[in-house]
Amino acid sequence: MALAARDVKVGLNIATSGSWSTGTADATAVGAGDGVYVTDIIQLPPSMQYSDDDSVGQNFIGSVQVSNSNEVASTIPLYLHFFDTFINPLWALAFGTGDTTPDALSASTAYSCTFEPATNKTGLYATLVQDLTHAAALVQEVPGLKVRGFKISTEAMGRLKVEFPFVGDTVKIDSTINTATQVTALTFPTQGLRCYLDDSTFRINSQSGGALAAGDKLAISNLTLTFDQPMDVRHVGGQTTIIEPEENAFPTVTIEVESGRLDAASDDFFAGHKAGTLYKADLDIVGPAIGTLATTYELMFQFPNLFVSAYTPGAASAAGQIIPSATFKALSTTTAPTGMTGVTVPIRLTTTGVRSTNPFA
Numbered sequence: 001m002a003l004a005a006r007d008v009k010v011g012l013n014i015a016t017s018g019s020w021s022t023g024t025a026d027a028t029a030v031g032a033g034d035g036v037y038v039t040d041i042i043q044l045p046p047s048m049q050y051s052d053d054d055s056v057g058q059n060f061i062g063s064v065q066v067s068n069s070n071e072v073a074s075t076i077p078l079y080l081h082f083f084d085t086f087i088n089p090l091w092a093l094a095f096g097t098g099d100t101t102p103d104a105l106s107a108s109t110a111y112s113c114t115f116e117p118a119t120n121k122t123g124l125y126a127t128l129v130q131d132l133t134h135a136a137a138l139v140q141e142v143p144g145l146k147v148r149g150f151k152i153s154t155e156a157m158g159r160l161k162v163e164f165p166f167v168g169d170t171v172k173i174d175s176t177i178n179t180a181t182q183v184t185a186l187t188f189p190t191q192g193l194r195c196y197l198d199d200s201t202f203r204i205n206s207q208s209g210g211a212l213a214a215g216d217k218l219a220i221s222n223l224t225l226t227f228d229q230p231m232d233v234r235h236v237g238g239q240t241t242i243i244e245p246e247e248n249a250f251p252t253v254t255i256e257v258e259s260g261r262l263d264a265a266s267d268d269f270f271a272g273h274k275a276g277t278l279y280k281a282d283l284d285i286v287g288p289a290i291g292t293l294a295t296t297y298e299l300m301f302q303f304p305n306l307f308v309s310a311y312t313p314g315a316a317s318a319a320g321q322i323i324p325s326a327t328f329k330a331l332s333t334t335t336a337p338t339g340m341t342g343v344t345v346p347i348r349l350t351t352t353g354v355r356s357t358n359p360f361a
Contacts, residue, residue, distance in 0.1 A: 005041055007133075008132060009131045010129065011031075011182070011183065013028045013031070013089075013127055014089050014092070015028045015144070016360070019123070020144050022238070023239045023240075024144070025143045025241075026143065027141060027143035027144070027175060027178060028177070030127065030185075031182055032185055033086075035189070036076065042074055042077075042130055044072060048067075048069055049067040050066060051065050051066075051067045052064050053065070068235050068240045071245075072168030072170065072171055073165075073168075074166060075165045078161070079194045080161060080285075081194055082195060082297035084351045086188075086190075089126070090164050092360060093146070094150045102355065102356050105295050105352070109354070110290045111352070113353075113355060114350050115348070115349045117345055121146060121229075125145060125244070126144075127141065127144065128142040128145055128166075129142075131180075131183040138173055139180060140172070141171070142170070143168075143172065143177075145168035146166060146168075146245045147164050148228060148229050150164050152223070152226075154223050154224075157196070159195075160194070160199075167242075193288070195285050195287065197222075200220075202217065203217050203281060204216060204279050204281035207278035211339025211340075218265055220257045226254050227253050227347060229247055229251040230251075231247065232245055253330035253347045254327060255283075255306070255328045257325065257328075259324050261323065262314055267313075269311050269324075273308035273310070277307070279306040279328070280303060280305065281306055281328070282300060282303065283299075284300050298353075299350075299351055299352075301349050302349075303328070303347055304333050304340050308326055308327070308328055309329040311327075332346050
């Protein structure tokens with residue numbers, strides 16, 4: 001029988017020891033609690049640099065040598081999930097920070113964790129494993145990867161998907177750290193806790209205005225939220241894999257929204273784009289109750305300082321409705337706006353769930 005996608009298992013574990021100082025990053029074993037439900041197979045093709053000997057004095061090239069192992073540039077795709085025990089390690093890798101003291105809620109059975117973009121992610125990497133076992137064991141391992149950010153977007157039926165792009169050192173199929181034994185030990189998150197657009201509320205008003213309230217809700221029919229931190233890729237003498245990637249440019253945060261209709265609320269961003277108006281906004285995605293508690297699962301994204309980088313009034317033919325769209329770019333601010341105490345970075349994420357530990361601990 002051929003290998004089908006339903007047979008593939010993926011696991012990810014943050015490195016809590018070891019280093020990426022020389023050679024290939026030290027791999028971390030995956031196990032219980034590290035399973036990741038992906039929506040597509042992660043593309044991990046082997047990619048080596050081959051150097052032809054094209055010296056003169058020969059009619060044909062007859063020799064080639066392996067130089068370096070190319071970096072692994074791929075994406076971890078999954079449905080946006082409320083279950084924070086499973087997804088918080090990915091948020092931590094994307095932002096470069098993990099909440100060291102999650103706040104206890106509801107008699108210490110629910111917790112909130114806060115993530116903000118770090119200014120440095122040195123040493124914050126993870127090991128990825130993908131099992132392609134068929135007739136013989138074929139466990140792909142990326143010993144070290146750095147997550148560049150994330151992209152949340154709407155799909156069919158309003159389903160929300162998230163992708164985590166990463167840069168890794170190499171792909172191994174002969175790991176002694178992660179074998180069929182570690183793959184067998186993987187356990188996976190609770191299903192039925194996926195996020196949808198109808199779980200979401202997007203509110204926006206003037207950056208200098210009052211705290212965001214129900215009247216600031218903008219009806220949106222499509223959403224794309226992107227956080228991207230460029231990373232460098234460098235080879236050095238004495239090793240065939242890249243050294244640990246580091247931040248190589250300013251991070252960017254953009255929010256693209258398509259409004260439900262062109263109306264008195266959505267047409268404001270035409271003038272806002274022309275005038276360079278500054279806004280603040282939040283995206284609140286609320287899930288079901290946590291067990292029998294009154295507290296619910298939640299993802300709260302806050303943006304203290306936005307401007308409209310692009311606005312499209314929309315087009316329609318005949319008697320069709322006009323659907324506008326706007327793109328906002330997030331900035332930092334020196335003073336947190338009203339209603340966003342302490343939020344001065346371009347984006348903050350607060351999760352509410354059941355995870356009580358720092359993913360980097």
